[in-house]
Amino acid sequence: MAAEAIERGAGLIVTHHPLFLRGVHGVAATTPKGSLVHRLLINGVALHVAHTNADVAWPGVSDELAAALGLEPLAPLVPAASADGDSRRGLGRICALAEPEPLARFVDRVRTGLPATAAGIRMAGQADRPIRRVAVSGGAGDGYFDAARAAGADVYVTADLRHHPASESLELGSPALVDVAHWASEWPWLAGAARLLETRLAARGTTVKTHISTIVTDPWTAHVPPEKRIRP
Ligand SMILES: [Zn+2]
Numbered sequence: 001m002a003a004e005a006i007e008r009g010a011g012l013i014v015t016h017h018p019l020f021l022r023g024v025h026g027v028a029a030t031t032p033k034g035s036l037v038h039r040l041l042i043n044g045v046a047l048h049v050a051h052t053n054a055d056v057a058w059p060g061v062s063d064e065l066a067a068a069l070g071l072e073p074l075a076p077l078v079p080a081a082s083a084d085g086d087s088r089r090g091l092g093r094i095c096a097l098a099e100p101e102p103l104a105r106f107v108d109r110v111r112t113g114l115p116a117t118a119a120g121i122r123m124a125g126q127a128d129r130p131i132r133r134v135a136v137s138g139g140a141g142d143g144y145f146d147a148a149r150a151a152g153a154d155v156y157v158t159a160d161l162r163h164h165p166a167s168e169s170l171e172l173g174s175p176a177l178v179d180v181a182h183w184a185s186e187w188p189w190l191a192g193a194a195r196l197l198e199t200r201l202a203a204r205g206t207t208v209k210t211h212i213s214t215i216v217t218d219p220w221t222a223h224v225p226p227e228k229r230i231r232p
Contacts, residue, residue, distance in 0.1 A: 018049040058088035061138035064188040071095035092137030100130040117181035125176025145169040183218035
């Protein structure tokens with residue numbers, strides 16, 4: 001992505017995931033991340049990361065995920081703790097479908113709405129189960145099963161679901177699960193962030209040109225369906 005920014009003569013990269021997830025004591029050019037910092041500095045490219053603040057913001061990561069699925073967010077899945085008066089802020093979103101649709105058709109909506117990845121999409125639940133209420137949470141969302149159930153969601157769309165939390169949630173009966181690639185669930189936010197930057201800066205008299213990177217940063221490069229079945 002740095003190479004793409006440098007090639008395009010960009011002055012600023014805005015990303016969702018931070019370059020450094022923990023504090024560092026140095027950025028030696030002999031390390032991969034340090035060398036990246038050097039390249040950005042030499043080429044005059046600034047880096048701004050909007051991670052969990054973009055997750056909680058309104059509009060934020062899950063609003064764009066909902067929009068990519070053709071859904072209108074009604075409320076946050078986990079409202080923000082900060083008492084700043086905006087009840088729309090928080091993690092994840094609850095949405096409602098205008099007309100109920102079977103889970104299989106809903107998954108097709110996810111398939112066509114999000115960018116393709118090698119891992120694809122996993123679904124847990126009866127294919128004909130009617131879906132009315134939808135919970136979405138961009139990025140790793142297996143900490144919010146209880147919130148999705150409490151919100152009366154028929155399906156929960158998120159990423160990075162693990163065996164135990166997923167099966168334990170399904171044992172409680174609801175919601176059905178749609179597990180997408182982490183990158184695919186967050187990528188729609190880039191267009192929303194670019195739009196916000198352009199319009200808010202334009203309101204202050206500054207015109208900026210944005211470019212939305214389409215580089216797939218999902219780490220998985222192939223999905224190989226197994227052949228060996230334990231039942232004929
Ligand atoms: Zn993420």
